[in-house]
Amino acid sequence: MSESDNTSRGKSGVQHFIVPEDFAGQRIDNFLMARLKGVPRSRIYRILRKGEVRVNKKRIDASYRLLTGDDVRLPPVFLAERARQVPPSAATETLLADRILYEDDYLLIINKPAGMSVHAGSTVRVGVVEALRHMYPKLPHLELAHRLDSETSGCLVLAKKKRILREVHSLLREGKVKKIYWTLTKGKWKDSELRVDLPLHKDYQDGGKHVVEVHKEGKSALTVFHTLQSFxxxxxxxxxxxxxxxxxxxxxxxxxxxxPVACDDRYGDPEFNKQARQWGLRRMFLHAKQIDFTLPSLNQRITVEAPLDPELNAIIKALTTRYT
Structure with a gap:
């Protein structure tokens, strides 16, 4: 990968990256986060939104996937915006080590704790991937295969090798990864409400906050709900x-x-959230319960299930006692 950098007084010069084969298929936002470690995500999305990042001299958006040989041009970036990262605490390392669900020479799958971001950022000094890289010093290129919201717990897949990362990304794009979640929601669902095939549009506001809404010009999105228990x-x-x-x-x-999902502070219902907290819930009830996929290159099927955290099990037990 070739690049030029005229760094001076905390500000980088114009930089050019020629994308090698190993990075083909990666989203441009993820690519930039790896190149500009510590620069706040809000800043990265801002320069993308303003068209300051060019690929082959053309504007692109955050969802653009790189091709081998692409010429990525970055504008000058104030490196002083980088958050000071710190190594994970011993408690964090122990927590993550205890939540490893699956590991082999190619993949690492953990039961991500709720409240922990997958990436470091402007206000997060250490995320899951940074902590795991610190715990696995021989795997400096350990990468997230996908993401979970910081408030969401459950199955999170990381790849140890770039070719496996590309393979999992391909499976995700082709819809060949089965992902099952459990969530506690408001009210009782009707059968007609269970299949939701509605496009979603994502907007990055100042500060990097995601605002997502159902919108006809958004990207296709299909979610199928199934009632496990009604209270x-x-x-x-x-x-x-x-x-x-x-x-x-x-x-x-x-x-x-x-x-809406219980204790979702962004999209939830305030009154329902208040009621859920009275039941004892102190976090958003959304959990990535299971992930299932087959790696064609290895002819290997990976099926992993993440147990619910004790707090979530306690809420289910309390509601079962109260309402059944």
């Missing part, structure tokens, strides 16, 4: 089959159907 008309425990991987997909589709 009178107050709440429902739902199993969710995610056929696409749009940002905040489950949360926005559930909200659109009138059944």
């Amino acid at each position: 009178a008309r107050e709440a429902s425990l739902m199993e969710v089959n995610l056929f696409t991987g749009r940002t905040h997909q489950i949360r926005v589709h559930a909200q659109h159907q009138g059944h």
Whole structure:
């Protein structure tokens, strides 16, 4: 990969990257985050939104996937914006080590804790991937194969080798990764509400905050809900089959159907969230329960299930006692 950098007084010069084969298929936003480690995500999305990043002299958006040989031009970036990263604490390392669900020479799958971001950022000094790289010093290129919201717990896949990363990305794009979530939502669902095939549009506002809504000009998104247990008309425990991987997909589709996720502070219902906290819930009830896919290059099927955290099990038990 070739690049030029005239760094001076904390500000980089114009930089050019020629994309090698190993990075083909990667999203431009993820590519930039790896190149500009520590620069706030909000800054990266801002320069993308303003067209300051060019690929082959053309404007692109955050979802653009790189091709071998692409010429990526970056504008001058103030490196002083980088957040000071710190190594993970011993408690964080122990927590993550205890939540490893699967590991081999190619993949690492953990039960991500709720409240922990997958990446470091402007206000997050260490994320899951940075902590795991610190724990696995011989794997400096350990990469996330996908993402989970910081508030979401459950199955999170990381790839140890770039070719495996590309393979998992390809499976995700082709819809060949089965992803099952469990969530607690408001009210009782009707059969007609369970299949949600509605496009989602994502907008990055200042500060890098994602705002997602159902919009006819958005990207296709398919979510299928299945009722596991209803608690009178107050709440429902739902199993969710995610056929696409749009940002905040489950949360926005559930909200659109009138059944927002419990303790979702962004898309949720304030009164329902207040009620859920009275039941004892202190986090968003959304959990990536299972992931299932086959790596063609290895002819290897990977099926992993993440147990619910004790707090979520306690809420289900309390609601079962109260309403059944």
